[in-house]
Amino acid sequence: MTTDDIGLLDGPEMDALRELRADVPGPTATQRQAAWERVQGARSHAEPRGRRGGRVWLLAGAAAAVVAGGVVVATSGPDPAPPASTSDQSSSAAPTNLNPNPTPFATGKAWEPSNPTERKIIETYRDDHVHLLPDGGVRIDIPPKMNWEAMTKATNAEGIPVRFWAVSGTRNVWEIGATMTIDPEDGVDMAAEPGEPYPSDGVTFERSGGTDSPVTAVVFDHVPTEPVDINFTQ
Structure with a gap:
């Protein structure tokens, strides 16, 4: 038996409810557009990864190639949060402007923390290891056992396009590599030819002791505005 069969659709109570509802305005054109954008965003968020199959952090170093996947892209773990609004997405992709200079680097999906544990590591690296110097340079303190993916994300999130690549070889060798x-x-775009290395002038690798001792900091005399790729062994 339906509500129409028992006469509930026609009666004083329903008439009063209709009168109350008539005073409530419907969604505005802006609200309808925002709802549509959220639906479209949810659909695109569920689509497969891009043209290169989501291969990220694939390093072709002089001595070895290192693949580090799960830490970089959220392919596992808790269900993703609902898609953010357009304004939230643009603000989250922007650096926090530790870099006072314009930079061509922009963060994206490949640099988003994949889980709360990685997010905490990145935040710690940003707070404790990336320092803007009074003379306009930047100092990146290197922990004894560095998570190089997290450190790269930390520097890039601060608007500093310095990227660390762990390679195999003799321990404690640090050098500026070809630009990926x-x-x-x-x-990493493996189909592209590597570019020229960033100039080494103005970049200092501080060490705990002699030539072969561990690097404790990478110091730039000015904040770089071009990508700097650093290959290292530890």
Whole structure:
């Protein structure tokens, strides 16, 4: 038996409810557009990764290639949060402007923390290891056992396009490597030719002791505005 069969659709109570509802305004055009954008965002968020199959953090170093996948892209773990609004997405992708200079680097999906544990590590690196110097330079303190993916995300989140790549070889060798082409969505573009290394002038690798001792800090005499790729062994 339906509500129409028992006469509930026509009666004083329903008439009063209709009169009350008539005073409530419907959604505005802006609200309808925002709802549509959220639906579209949810659909695109569920689509497969980009043209290179989501291969991220694939390093072709002089001595070895290192693949580090799960830490970089959220392929496992808790269900993703609902898609943010357009304004939230643009603000979260922007650096916090520790870098006083304009930079061509922009963070993207490949640099988003994949889980709360990684997010905490990145925040710690940003707070404790990335320092803007009074003379306009930047100092990156290197912990004894550095999570290089997290440190790269930490510097990039501060608007500093310094990227660390762990390679195999003799321990405690640090050098500025060829510039890797990076896609904010998919990570390293393996189809692209590596570019020229960032000039070493103005970059200092501080060590705990002699030439072969561990590096304790990477110091730039000015905040770089071009990508700096640093290959290291530890």
